[in-house]
Amino acid sequence: MCSALILWALFGWLAEYSFPVGESIQLLLSCFHGTVSTKVNKLQKQLQDTEFISQIDNQEQIKKLNNLDFQAWLYIEVLDKLGKNEAECHKKITKTIEILKQKKAEILEELEPRRPKNYRLFKRIHNFFQDGNLTRTEKELNRIDKILNDLVCAAKKSSPSPDIIQDLLNDLYLAISQNAENIRPKKIGLLYKFGELLNLISQKEISRFDRQELDNYYESTINELKSQRQVFSTELKKLLQEKYVQEQELEKLNKVIAEGDIEIAKISEEFKRYREECKSQNSLVDNLQSQLNVANQKLIALQADRKSILNRNNQLIKDINQKQSEIDSLRDKYSAIRYLEGKYIGNLSNKSSKYHFNEKCRDWKMLVAEYVLDLDGSREIINSSQSNIFRKNGLEACQFCANQRKNKKKK
Ligand SMILES: [Zn+2]
Known part of the structure; x- marks a missing residue:
């Protein structure tokens, strides 16, 4: 980071560089608040939306372009670091980095011809030392990346045309032949694969078909559609039959439900009547209950009377028995009594x-x-x-x- 700052300072002096101080401080502060991803996202969107019109003699625009170039570099580096930590957003971050790279390439394309000679010399020295620090694989990947970026820029600038893919393929094969010595066959294979992909797209693209090919294509498509239609027709028939069966079932169910409704209404009426009856039965039962209570009380009283009568009866029987035994003893006693017949x-x-x-x-x-x-x-x-x-x-x-x-x- 320190070496980058020193280089910026030097470049700024040489090329009237405008260092993006404000944006850098904002990002630094957001690091402490833990909102760096939100902040960098906001800033890179602002950069994406920034438009510039070419003004060759305007020195102020050079300053602005320098500033934008550094901003793009800064956001790409920060996003690259974030991408390592957040696997879920990896795809989104990669896509954003690619967009920023394209933006940076557009800016540089506008900026490079206006750079002072001393800057260009220094840049070449810088690139020489920078490349010295990279591995061979990294250098090769950078070259492949540059070739692909150039192709994207060319495609963007091209007007709509039936030969656009062929033109891009020509550009690609030219770039491959120019870099054949600097990129090993194993890596350059990636570019050939990309070319093959473009070629295949071009071949399959319908506008390139002649009359006969188109007829064959349409016929096979129509046949496929016919067979699909047959399948769908069978499916539809089956579904209609199922629908008919379901409707029949539904009708039956509706009938049953209607009958059920009538039954419920009847039962409800019956219940109402039954409740009324219950009400009158209840009052009758209450009445009978009170009568029963009175009768019970009477019965209890009668039972008490009966008991006392029984007691009295028992007592009388006892008394009678006693009297009887007394009489018997008297009879025994006086059986010998004789009555006077005369004086x-x-x-x-x-x-x-x-x-x-x-x-x-x-x-x-x-x-x-x-x-x-x-x-x-x-x-x-x-x-x-x-x-x-x-x-x-x-x-x-x-x-x-x-x-x-x-x-x-x-x-
Ligand atoms: Zn006498």
Whole structure:
């Protein structure tokens, strides 16, 4: 870079060079901001768009052309460095470099005849030293690059013509013969290959065909188109058939959908009715539920009543059983009771005892109790409505009882 700056300074002094200070500073600053690719892209586009009209005697234009030449060199070098780092943009950068090279060639073509003699001498010295630093392959590639650039410039300048390719081929083969000693056959083969490509394009280019060739070409093209048409026609037929089948299917589907719609409408109506019914059923159910609740409450109350009645019933049964057992025990107890048949009573076992017939008599009371309760089975106590049985068995009447009867009669 330092050697380049020194050369610029020297060239500037010799050829009134105008060093592109502004652009260089902008690029330098963009290096620090990391926006160098954007900046160089913007600047190179400005350079591409710069137009100049040839003004041989205008010294100011020489300065401007020098400046543009250096700008082109600067941008090519920066883009070349960027291209190494960004593989994705490689194609784009290469293309841009080629455009800039062409621009540089246009500028130099305008500039070279106006250079002072001392500059041209210095340039030759510079080129000599510069070439001394390059390898043979690099030198050969530079020559090939220059030949191709010259061809591009020539093509650009040429007016439209049917012989343009042939003219370019002539230029190319002339350049090859001029450089035959300086470029090895292995490398010069590239230029021959390029010539072959141009030749092939020229041969295939339709405007060069004669009447017969054109007829043959058109016939083969028409035949190819016919066969393609046949293929497309078959395809179309197939597609139409498929379309017909699809339409039939679609029609069926539409029918099914329409039926489905009717069905859905019916179901919707049914559902609406069902919902109404449900509503009334629900109110009925609510009503029935409340009735059921009331009935349940009644049932619970009745069940409670039933339970208490059952309890009472059980208690009564218990009481009855108890009374029954009491009655039974009483019946057992009083089964031996005998009833009085008359008021006369006496003990036939004791012949010397008296018989009694007055309720106030203590002995009568005692004998009656013994007789009724059958207290002593060993004593033969007899009860009768007549006194005869006692008198026959030798028993006499009780004096107290007799007295009580007399007192009663007196009254
Ligand atoms: Zn008595």
